[in-house]
Amino acid sequence: MLARIERQFSVVRVVALLGPRQSGKTTAARMYTASAPDYAGEQAYFDLEDPDDLRRLADPKLALGNQRGLVVIDEIQRAPDLFPVLRVLVDRPDNQMRLLILGSASHDLIRQSSESLAGRLATLEVTPLSGDEVDAADREGLWLRGGFPPSFLADDDAGSWLWRKAYVQTFLERDIPALGIRIGAQALHRFWQMLAHYHGQILNASELGRSLGIGDTTIARYVDILVGTFMVRRLAPWFENIKKRQVKRPKVYLRDSGILHQLLGIRSASELLRHPKLGASWEGFALEEAARTINAAPEELYFWSVHAQAELDLLLVRSGKKIGFEFKFADAPSLTASMRMAQDVLALDQLIVVRPDGKDYALARGVEVTTLESLRARAW
Numbered sequence: 001m002l003a004r005i006e007r008q009f010s011v012v013r014v015v016a017l018l019g020p021r022q023s024g025k026t027t028a029a030r031m032y033t034a035s036a037p038d039y040a041g042e043q044a045y046f047d048l049e050d051p052d053d054l055r056r057l058a059d060p061k062l063a064l065g066n067q068r069g070l071v072v073i074d075e076i077q078r079a080p081d082l083f084p085v086l087r088v089l090v091d092r093p094d095n096q097m098r099l100l101i102l103g104s105a106s107h108d109l110i111r112q113s114s115e116s117l118a119g120r121l122a123t124l125e126v127t128p129l130s131g132d133e134v135d136a137a138d139r140e141g142l143w144l145r146g147g148f149p150p151s152f153l154a155d156d157d158a159g160s161w162l163w164r165k166a167y168v169q170t171f172l173e174r175d176i177p178a179l180g181i182r183i184g185a186q187a188l189h190r191f192w193q194m195l196a197h198y199h200g201q202i203l204n205a206s207e208l209g210r211s212l213g214i215g216d217t218t219i220a221r222y223v224d225i226l227v228g229t230f231m232v233r234r235l236a237p238w239f240e241n242i243k244k245r246q247v248k249r250p251k252v253y254l255r256d257s258g259i260l261h262q263l264l265g266i267r268s269a270s271e272l273l274r275h276p277k278l279g280a281s282w283e284g285f286a287l288e289e290a291a292r293t294i295n296a297a298p299e300e301l302y303f304w305s306v307h308a309q310a311e312l313d314l315l316l317v318r319s320g321k322k323i324g325f326e327f328k329f330a331d332a333p334s335l336t337a338s339m340r341m342a343q344d345v346l347a348l349d350q351l352i353v354v355r356p357d358g359k360d361y362a363l364a365r366g367v368e369v370t371t372l373e374s375l376r377a378r379a380w
Contacts (some may be wrong), residue, residue, distance in 0.1 A: 019126035042069030146258020
């Protein structure tokens, strides 16, 4: 991450680290400031959850006008009015300031950032812990507890569960209102729980709306909020010019498996292995791990489906190539008619079937079975 920050600063003067709260943004920023190049020999740090720092930035031109070197502003989503001022300061001919801003919401949700700092801002997403950041022996625990460090590192499963329960409550009661979003915590929590049962499925806004007694537009707004706060992945459908009924609605996944399990009431590994959402849970966990491993931008990732005929869990479209992924919680996946159809219709360059463990082997021409462990070891 530190090298990626430095690489972006070689191109722009403002770098944003965006990701969910407690994902490690502040830790990454502190590590960078400790090892950062000598940007004019000065550093300043503002945490907008600290009332004193908020008061210091009450007049941002006064506080930052003469600032040189590296300036870190944490929890930027709490002061969106700063963005136009930051643009003015960054555009000064004599500017010697580098800005590292940290936020718990995407720049699409904090609209001022994309509008005011367009062309001046590079964004890096900071995710919770992934499999390549933990010991191999702990990766099953990573699936159960999720990647948020306090949850993953808890002394036991009960402690991890309690942390995640408190996290969800704080997210709904404090973080969402801090973004200026006026939605009742109970209503959004009920929607989030229901969405957990749609994990890995096509989003049916009308069905969800009927269940909750709200309209489709409200459902769409709730999904936008959870996507914009890095809680949910909305996977877009891919279309081919074929004479078949292709699915045109997105799929939804809760991005952190630990939060998914908390919302589903799964407290232990034994409960997970007996739960009806076992396969969907592992699919979502493996999909997130794969997306991070291949360092994919959201616009490179899709799924593909033909009604009642075939489906591909994940499609990577990059540099003119199409690579398909299927995620199977099975000991020995077999070649299915759905896989063959996806391979033929999409003209896949490669189809990778990912399972939890075992040896890698070729399933058919252009189709291979592998594990997450092997997937992480590849160069992408």
